[in-house]
Amino acid sequence: MPHLAHSAAQRYAVRGLYHLLKALDPTRPVIGNDGWEYVSGDLLGIHDYTHDPDAIRDRYSDAARVGHTIDSG
Incomplete structure (x- = not known):
């Protein structure tokens, strides 16, 4: 889903x-998406x-x- 920032439908799908x-x-942690815009989840992956x-x-x-690193992305 490469258009999360511009597509409400894609964000709703992830949620x-x-x-x-x-x-x-x-009981299990879930990551909503990884590698680009964060939508929802229990984990936040950072690709550095x-x-x-x-x-x-x-x-x-x-x-x-x-x-600071996250905010200055």
Whole structure:
């Protein structure tokens, strides 16, 4: 679903699938979509392909840095 940012129907589909899976098994974490715009889910995946350990540490070493990294996307 590559058009989540522009398609309400696609966002509703992701949310519907999320809620269906939670209804079937509320004990398991569900990720609504991964790799682009976040719609719903219990997990948030971050795809960062940086190979520099100092850059990774800068982005993710504490909650404030993670928030800044996500906000500055």
